[in-house]
Amino acid sequence: MLNLYLAPRSRRAPVPEDAAVDAAIRFLQENGVIGEAASPDEYPPGRDVANLFPSDADDHLLPAELTFEAWHVHRARRATFLPELPQADGFPGATCTICGDEIDPAGLAEALGRLDVFPVHRFTYTCPSCRTELELRDIDFGQPTALARFWFLIEGAAFSRLTPALLERLGKVLGTPLQVVPERPVEHVEDWVPARRRRP
Numbered sequence: 224m225l226n227l228y229l230a231p232r233s234r235r236a237p238v239p240e241d242a243a244v245d246a247a248i249r250f251l252q253e254n255g256v257i258g259e260a261a262s263p264d265e266y267p268p269g270r271d272v273a274n275l276f277p278s279d280a281d282d283h284l285l286p287a288e289l290t291f292e293a294w295h296v297h298r299a300r301r302a303t304f305l306p307e308l309p310q311a312d313g314f315p316g317a318t319c320t321i322c323g324d325e326i327d328p329a330g331l332a333e334a335l336g337r338l339d340v341f342p343v344h345r346f347t348y349t350c351p352s353c354r355t356e357l358e359l360r361d362i363d364f365g366q367p368t369a370l371a372r373f374w375f376l377i378e379g380a381a382f383s384r385l386t387p388a389l390l391e392r393l394g395k396v397l398g399t400p401l402q403v404v405p406e407r408p409v410e411h412v413e414d415w416v417p418a419r420r421r422r423p
């Protein structure tokens with residue numbers, strides 16, 4: 224089980240209008256992906272939630288397992304780095320794109336933690352190897368990341384990939400193409416057996 228963010232693909236994407244968000248929610252409900260709101264901005268899985276996951280997910284999981292725990296709608300007052308980082312081992316494989324050396328995860332987590340206080344354009348992290356003052360875009364996090372003021376969070380998703388056609392149509396309804404940002408690199412999810420099975 225894994226948390227997935229669905230965030231605009233473009234860092235410059237405006238926050239969708241309320242009407243567009245409502246239309247996206249209706250689209251998800253009509254396709255049976257989510258049900259009626261459990262509380263404001265929180266939705267349970269719908270009747271046909273398995274449609275959210277690509278057909279090859281069937282090779283790894285039973286149809287009844289293809290679900291999630293909750294679908295959340297998030298709006299933030301300022302650009303937020305995703306995935307939001309709760310733990311110190313956040314990005315174990317992160318590298319500096321200037322010198323190619325690995326970045327100490329604890330130091331990076333500390334620098335990212337300051338984003339709670341400072342806006343993202345103030346982010347800096349000095350690479351211990353080449354001494355370059357890195358911006359977020361100079362770091363290879365080893366997984367997809369996003370800067371967003373609006374996103375969906377799929378809590379407790381059974382599978383890390385979503386049906387591409389559904390994701391594309393959802394982006395069209397919302398008015399901004401979406402990308403999937405997993406909370407952590409899939410290979411680090413200990414109990415995610417299908418991921419380990421697929422590795423060479």
Ligand SMILES: [Zn+2]
Pocket residue numbers: 319320321322323324350351352353354355
């Ligand atoms: Zn470096």
